[in-house]
Amino acid sequence: MAHVRTDAELARSLDGDFTSRHAEVNGVDLHYVIGGQGDPLVLLGGWPQTWWQFHKVMPELARRYRVIAVDLRGMGGSGKPHSGYDKRTMAEDIRALLQHLGHAKASIAGHDIGAMVAQSLAANHPEAVDKLVLMDVHHPDQDMYGLSLLPQPDQHVDGDFRVGSRVYLWWFALNQVRGLPETLLAGRERAWIDALFDYMLLDPTSIGDHDRDVYAQAYATPDAVRAGNAWYQEFMRDIEDEKTHGPLAMPVLGIGGDHSNYGYLASALPAKGPDVRVVELAKSGHYLPEEQPEEVVRLIAEFLG
Numbered sequence: 001m002a003h004v005r006t007d008a009e010l011a012r013s014l015d016g017d018f019t020s021r022h023a024e025v026n027g028v029d030l031h032y033v034i035g036g037q038g039d040p041l042v043l044l045g046g047w048p049q050t051w052w053q054f055h056k057v058m059p060e061l062a063r064r065y066r067v068i069a070v071d072l073r074g075m076g077g078s079g080k081p082h083s084g085y086d087k088r089t090m091a092e093d094i095r096a097l098l099q100h101l102g103h104a105k106a107s108i109a110g111h112d113i114g115a116m117v118a119q120s121l122a123a124n125h126p127e128a129v130d131k132l133v134l135m136d137v138h139h140p141d142q143d144m145y146g147l148s149l150l151p152q153p154d155q156h157v158d159g160d161f162r163v164g165s166r167v168y169l170w171w172f173a174l175n176q177v178r179g180l181p182e183t184l185l186a187g188r189e190r191a192w193i194d195a196l197f198d199y200m201l202l203d204p205t206s207i208g209d210h211d212r213d214v215y216a217q218a219y220a221t222p223d224a225v226r227a228g229n230a231w232y233q234e235f236m237r238d239i240e241d242e243k244t245h246g247p248l249a250m251p252v253l254g255i256g257g258d259h260s261n262y263g264y265l266a267s268a269l270p271a272k273g274p275d276v277r278v279v280e281l282a283k284s285g286h287y288l289p290e291e292q293p294e295e296v297v298r299l300i301a302e303f304l305g
Contacts, residue, residue: 004217007031007077010052016062022077025096028084031077032070032097036062039130040103041304042094043069046112046137047175047228048193049287050076050218052211053111056293057300064301068101070094072117074227076218085230086237087139091121095128107304109133111289113231116140116238119272122252123245131304132252135288135296136261138269139245140238147172167200167260167286175232182222189216200286202259207290248273253303255296257284277303 005013008020011033018035033051041061045053051069061067071078073090084090094117098106107130110118119139122129151157151168174181185192193216198204219225254269254276256262262280270276279299284292 004213007033007051010055010214011035014055015059016067018058018062018067020077023097023100025100026089026093028073028081028093029079030070030073030093030097032068033058034066034068034101036065036067038065039304040098040101040106041065041067041300042098042106042108042118043067044072044094044108044110044114044118045069045075046110046114047231048196048219049112049215052076052214053287054289055211057289057297060293060297061300065107065304068097068106070097072114072231074224074230080223080227085227086234086241087116087120088124088238088241090117090231091124094118094121095125098128104128105130107131107133109135109300110137111135112137112286119248120238120241120245122248122250123242126249129250132248132250133300133303134252134254134265134269136256136265136286138254138265138272139242140235141242141268142239143268144235144239149173166263171196172232172235175229178229178233181229182225185219185225186222189220193219197287200260201291202257202283202285203291207287211290245272248276250275251303252276253299254278255281255288255299257286257288257291258282259284260286260288 011018011020016035020033043054051071054069074080108118115134115137116139122132155166155168157168197207254265256265258280266278289296
């Protein structure tokens with residue numbers, strides 16, 4: 001693995017006067033990168049990535065908003081405690097960070113695990129969320145129990161993307177196993193990250209070698225693997241929490257890749273609130289902010305106004 005720059009160096013490499021900071025909130029050390037001017041916009045990423053997954057969209061968004069890209073509890077430069085990985089607690093982390101930064105309310109955009117946390121924040125603390133953007137994923141609900149152990153005929157398993165096909169989520173089961181992934185994946189971080197990205201990207205070159213090294217380095221310790229897996233191990237609790245959610249009170253934009261989860265979002269998300277719009281992002285797999293950054297910026301900016 002090549003030398004990877006620090007978070008501070010990565011932040012300084014972006015246009016928009018971004019800086020890397022830490023805050024002790026809700027009993028955990030959260031790392032975040034902040035820059036730009038305007039109303040606050042919080043970006044929450046997913047597995048197996050860090051705040052860096054937004055590096056292609058942050059400079060342009062920072063022309064209009066105060067952008068705050070956060071490493072979730074267990075991610076990247078943030079603390080990796082042994083508990084608190086249910087999405088309600090992780091949402092409390094973000095609410096506490098907003099209070100720490102002096103923001104009573106912010107728009108929240110989440111991708112993957114970050115979308116789950118964003119939706120939990122919006123459901124449990126609607127007063128803190130102005131508008132909500134969910135990219136390619138929504139909060140775990142009862143339908144998650146319908147995931148099959150074996151791939152179905154319309155699910156691809158070999159990276160052969162077809163429009164309308166669904167991804168076989170093999171890592172959902174692997175990440176449930178406690179202790180073993182830390183051993184199996186040790187020293188092989190770049191290999192399994194390559195395998196996942198190549199499987200979930202329509203254009204594998206949209207996440208290049210440097211970016212993959214950033215993510216591989218972030219997951220190169222047993223604690224990092226344990227913490228990332230814990231996001232998945234709490235899905236059952238998250239499903240029970242979702243049963244207590246009321247309708248999402250704020251405007252919601254769902255963005256799904258045409259070669260990923262657009263159909264999944266379009267079928268489920270409109271029932272979550274009275275003001276929900278779901279759009280299909282063309283020529284994209286799962287990692288929307290890296291595969292189609294210009295379109296992600298356009299959709300977010302049009303939605304937020």
